[in-house]
Amino acid sequence: MFERKHVDTVVIGGGIIGCATAWYLHKRGFSVTVIEKGRVAGEQSSRNWGFVRQQGRDLRELPLIMKSLENWRGIDEALGEPTGFVTCGNLAVAPNEKKLAAMRGWARDVADFGLESRVVTGAELEALSPAMARSYSAALYTPSDGRAEPSLATQGIATALKKVGQEVVEQCMVEDLLLESGKVAGVVTEMGEIRCSKVVMAGGAWSGQFLRKLGLSLPQSDLRVTVGRTEAFAHGIETPTWLPAVALRPRQDGGLSFASGSIMDHDLNIDSFRYLGRFLPNFLMNSSSLKLNLNNRFMEQRRHARIYRTAQRDSYQAIRTLDPTPNHSLIEQTRNAMVKAFDFPENLALEETWAGRIDVMPDAIPVIDQVPQAKGLILATGMSGHGFGIGLGVGDVVAELVDRGTTELDLRPFSLSRFSERYFVTPKNLL
Numbered sequence: 386m387f388e389r390k391h392v393d394t395v396v397i398g399g400g401i402i403g404c405a406t407a408w409y410l411h412k413r414g415f416s417v418t419v420i421e422k423g424r425v426a427g428e429q430s431s432r433n434w435g436f437v438r439q440q441g442r443d444l445r446e447l448p449l450i451m452k453s454l455e456n457w458r459g460i461d462e463a464l465g466e467p468t469g470f471v472t473c474g475n476l477a478v479a480p481n482e483k484k485l486a487a488m489r490g491w492a493r494d495v496a497d498f499g500l501e502s503r504v505v506t507g508a509e510l511e512a513l514s515p516a517m518a519r520s521y522s523a524a525l526y527t528p529s530d531g532r533a534e535p536s537l538a539t540q541g542i543a544t545a546l547k548k549v550g551q552e553v554v555e556q557c558m559v560e561d562l563l564l565e566s567g568k569v570a571g572v573v574t575e576m577g578e579i580r581c582s583k584v585v586m587a588g589g590a591w592s593g594q595f596l597r598k599l600g601l602s603l604p605q606s607d608l609r610v611t612v613g614r615t616e617a618f619a620h621g622i623e624t625p626t627w628l629p630a631v632a633l634r635p636r637q638d639g640g641l642s643f644a645s646g647s648i649m650d651h652d653l654n655i656d657s658f659r660y661l662g663r664f665l666p667n668f669l670m671n672s673s674s675l676k677l678n679l680n681n682r683f684m685e686q687r688r689h690a691r692i693y694r695t696a697q698r699d700s701y702q703a704i705r706t707l708d709p710t711p712n713h714s715l716i717e718q719t720r721n722a723m724v725k726a727f728d729f730p731e732n733l734a735l736e737e738t739w740a741g742r743i744d745v746m747p748d749a750i751p752v753i754d755q756v757p758q759a760k761g762l763i764l765a766t767g768m769s770g771h772g773f774g775i776g777l778g779v780g781d782v783v784a785e786l787v788d789r790g791t792t793e794l795d796l797r798p799f800s801l802s803r804f805s806e807r808y809f810v811t812p813k814n815l816l
């Protein structure tokens with residue numbers, strides 16, 4: 386049961402986007418309830434690599450991630466909870482001359498935004514990544530980037546929300562919107578109704594299914610990414626580093642989180658075909674990194690979508706938390722590549738492996754917009770693999786949008802209508 390039957394805003398989804406939005410709404414004096422169908426940060430927000438990076442971003446997304454970095458810098462004090470955030474820079478190795486030229490171009494472009502990013506070589510590169518084998522001679526480095534702990538950050542925001550008297554409800558599915566004369570009047574959940582005049586949909590990989598209930602289309606797809614965690618050891622790495630074979634981040638517990646820097650799984654499902662045309666440019670750009678699989682996900686996703694859309698309460702357990710099977714052979718290959726690429730012990734132990742489904746849009750930038758068909762409904766979804774880093778910035782601007790109906794930061798690149806204005810919208814990120 387809910388403590389409050391009437392609030393200013395309901396946020397659907399207890400990932401970093403939903404929790405951060407609720408936090409900044411609280412700061413603006415709103416009463417807010419976050420409703421999560423499973424557990425807070427059960428899906429992408431606790432499973433990610435923990436990079437908080439501006440580096441390599443699509444220039445359309447740059448102002449948002451720059452703003453987000455400002456928010457991250459003071460977040461532990463603001464929440465009174467640890468998120469593990471530190472400013473430590475981000476390093477991406479150039480695998481060839483073509484990529485190096487693109488990196489130099491990107492670094493020149495972002496200087497116009499006031500962001501310092503540069504190509505490092507020789508002694509500077511060696512000092513930044515002392516354990517890296519010397520087969521790479523240049524990398525892009527952005528000193529103001531950071532990292533945080535996915536296992537702490539979103540949970541920390543949720544705890545802070547509860548401490549200030551806002552409600553975060555877990556194990557509760559939001560099944561529908563209550564609409565009156567085309568305006569949001571509340572939500573229907575498996576625990577009953579809550580009245581409110583604003584709803585923020587921050588449902589990650591499920592947002593497309595939710596919108597389909599309302600007769601709206603969101604061309605959203607997903608990628609399965611497998612991550613490993615090593616034992617604690619003296620690796621000497623401070624800066625998250627991205628090589629073609631492996632991307633790694635130092636963890637607070639002394640180990641490393643790591644994943645393939647270039648291979649991701651896409652498990653074919655109905656949406657793969659529904660949005661095939663939309664994703665074509667993205668697919669062609671990234672075809673060498675995508676591993677397409679025809680496996681049980683096809684039927685699973687169909688079943689999940691049906692339970693979700695038709696509110697089959699007795700089957701909710703199956704969709705409380707997306708927990709995909711890791712690609713064990715890929716993570717073992719990646720561990721071996723990492724041990725070769727860095728001066729690490731041959732027998733470095735892999736302590737844990739997990740996978741997450743990244744929700745992606747065709748142009749690999751989010752949707753942050755008001756939905757004209759349901760006045761008072763705001764979408765904040767499709768973070769396309771960047772949502773942990775941009776999460777606080779997104780939460781802040783969405784709260785502003787809820788409060789004022791407009792934002793200082795230009796949200797036009799993130800409009801929902803871009804998909805109806807142009808069939809092909811293309812990614813423009815460097816990494």
Ligand SMILES: Cc1cc2nc3c(=O)[nH]c(=O)nc-3n(C[C@H](O)[C@H](O)[C@H](O)COP(=O)(O)OP(=O)(O)OC[C@H]3O[C@@H](n4cnc5c(N)ncnc54)[C@H](O)[C@@H]3O)c2cc1C
Nearest residue numbers: 398400402422430433434436559588589741771772773774
């Ligand atoms: C393996 C991996 C590595 C990544 N690495 C990085 C990285 O290094 N840096 C970075 O910036 N980003 C990274 N990302 C991406 C980042 O984690 C996501 O973009 C971000 O967490 C998305 O947050 P979210 O709140 O939108 O979604 P989620 O964290 O997925 O949360 C959405 C929540 O909504 C809930 N929900 C959906 N529908 C309903 C409903 N009807 N009722 C109630 N609840 C509902 C779901 O249960 C879910 O918990 C990575 C992602 C993965 C999986």
